Amino acid sequence: MMTVRKADVVIIGSGLAGLMAAEILSVEKNVIIITKSKIQHSNSMMAQGGIAAAFDEDDDWRDHFFDTIVAGGYHNDEEMTKKLVQKGPEMINKLIELGVQFDRDDDGNYSLGKEGAHGRRRILHAGGDATGKELVQRLINRVEKKVTIYEDEMALDLLVQNNKCIGVTTKTLSGDMIQTIAPHTILATGGVGQLYKVTSNCQSLTGDGMAMAYRAGAELVDMEFVQFHPTMLVKNNKGYGLISEAVRGEGARLVTNLGHYIMENVHELKDLAPRDVVAREIHRVNTEEDELLYLDISTIKDFEKRFPSITKICKQAGVQLEEGRIPVAPGAHFIMGGVSTNERGATSINGLYAIGEVSKTGVHGANRLASNSLLEAIVFANELAQEIIKNPKQAEDLMKIPTLLEKRFDLPTKEEIQDIMTKYVGIVRNDKGLEKAKKWFENYLDFIYKNGNYDLSIEQKTICNLMTIGYLITSSALMRNESRGGHYREDKPLSNEQWLQYNVFCSITNKDVYTKAKVPTIMTV
Numbered sequence: 001m002m003t004v005r006k007a008d009v010v011i012i013g014s015g016l017a018g019l020m021a022a023e024i025l026s027v028e029k030n031v032i033i034i035t036k037s038k039i040q041h042s043n044s045m046m047a048q049g050g051i052a053a054a055f056d057e058d059d060d061w062r063d064h065f066f067d068t069i070v071a072g073g074y075h076n077d078e079e080m081t082k083k084l085v086q087k088g089p090e091m092i093n094k095l096i097e098l099g100v101q102f103d104r105d106d107d108g109n110y111s112l113g114k115e116g117a118h119g120r121r122r123i124l125h126a127g128g129d130a131t132g133k134e135l136v137q138r139l140i141n142r143v144e145k146k147v148t149i150y151e152d153e154m155a156l157d158l159l160v161q162n163n164k165c166i167g168v169t170t171k172t173l174s175g176d177m178i179q180t181i182a183p184h185t186i187l188a189t190g191g192v193g194q195l196y197k198v199t200s201n202c203q204s205l206t207g208d209g210m211a212m213a214y215r216a217g218a219e220l221v222d223m224e225f226v227q228f229h230p231t232m233l234v235k236n237n238k239g240y241g242l243i244s245e246a247v248r249g250e251g252a253r254l255v256t257n258l259g260h261y262i263m264e265n266v267h268e269l270k271d272l273a274p275r276d277v278v279a280r281e282i283h284r285v286n287t288e289e290d291e292l293l294y295l296d297i298s299t300i301k302d303f304e305k306r307f308p309s310i311t312k313i314c315k316q317a318g319v320q321l322e323e324g325r326i327p328v329a330p331g332a333h334f335i336m337g338g339v340s341t342n343e344r345g346a347t348s349i350n351g352l353y354a355i356g357e358v359s360k361t362g363v364h365g366a367n368r369l370a371s372n373s374l375l376e377a378i379v380f381a382n383e384l385a386q387e388i389i390k391n392p393k394q395a396e397d398l399m400k401i402p403t404l405l406e407k408r409f410d411l412p413t414k415e416e417i418q419d420i421m422t423k424y425v426g427i428v429r430n431d432k433g434l435e436k437a438k439k440w441f442e443n444y445l446d447f448i449y450k451n452g453n454y455d456l457s458i459e460q461k462t463i464c465n466l467m468t469i470g471y472l473i474t475s476s477a478l479m480r481n482e483s484r485g486g487h488y489r490e491d492k493p494l495s496n497e498q499w500l501q502y503n504v505f506c507s508i509t510n511k512d513v514y515t516k517a518k519v520p521t522i523m524t525v
Contacts, residue, residue, distance in 0.1 A: 004178070009031045009032070010031075010033075013189040014188075017357075020378050022139075025389065029389070034153050035149070040137075048246065052122050053091070063119055071117040072364055079343070083343055094382070101126060103126060112124065114272070115371055117269065118272075132374065153171070154461065165352035167181040186384065192206070206465050211464070220340065221338070223472045225486040228279040232328060245272075248271045252299070253295070255295075255325070256292060262282070276367045276485055283330060293328060341355075341360065344384055355377065355380050356376070417463070425437050445471075447464050
């Protein structure tokens, strides 16, 4: 028997983007939040680094814009990126109004950190290296009094008729099926990190929102661009957690066990180069040289006080911080592509919206700039919420669900999918490996395209979602015959001509140019 619920807005996911939207919408709308685990379980909760914004009076949105598009491989959407960085200070003030306590120095000024590819200090933190936890918990404390929250309930598929989304079908851990009907359905389900063996993402990040949107017919874009964070704490081939880029921002350096500082002659920003550059160099050292890699933290004073969350991770892994180094390796961190949206979060399906990492706003280009993810979450959650408030819609009639087929299938395991993605669709890719991965996924095309027709368990549905997104990333990577940002083809490196285009672009978008004229047009491929 199918249980039916109704609301003005249903939000799928409980990270910062979904909570921010719920906070604003709850003033005027009946809002339901559905999350597949517990409301505290999200990537946002785990975010250590902070939130970037041109908040300091000596900073300028144009500087933030410039850093963002350079890190993004000049693949960013210009207007969306402008909105992101221009709205940043305003949204920081909104968070402060909501009670968020950002860290200050002894003089009472906001403590601003610096991370990779940022030209200046503009990263705000809360609770040291627990910014995400502070923001998310603050919003949870507010919205749990104003919205209805359903935990341990997995979204299976969107309810779509005539290119109009009217809600979502979900399943509880006990197997109960539920339809939630709403004129506004918001995907805030996060990313796809569990496709890979080593990841900074929490266990629930299996690409569910993107897979549902794909099955419903929504447009997905730039799926090939996957960012690998350079510094995951990895010991004895086991990943323990993220070592924030803020650690390198405070002076930590990547070094081998033989004392070789690997970023010294690789990039002008050295250890604070864009994440794709650092991750590839670590990958090269790991595969080509017989040396172990560490993060040298010996120059950072009061490390345990400055980075309490990281200190806890290190102790759990048995790392002796007094030795001044942490073993690290890259791990899947963020996907720049996703469900394509406009500046108000609307997708190609009426009534369906996407915000946060599940969306592709275009602000990250081919490689996200450090600490821009939390900023994207709050900026576009606010834009979407304001749009829904201005344009109310009525709920549609109940949609009949066809009888689901019961059929036995031999599905791969999560570990098998991770093996394929890590080996062939990881930090460094090539045509031969991508073709192998694509053919492997094609063995399961029936499930990739049609699994909505079958009566599946939550575990089976999760595998189907992982296969769907793995197939889309692999296929997209084969289509892009170049290296750019988080998509690196060792058989398609940048040509001399392309590098010349990059250098010319850099020379005409320096700060002197765009402080006097309009922001330049982005070169895209």
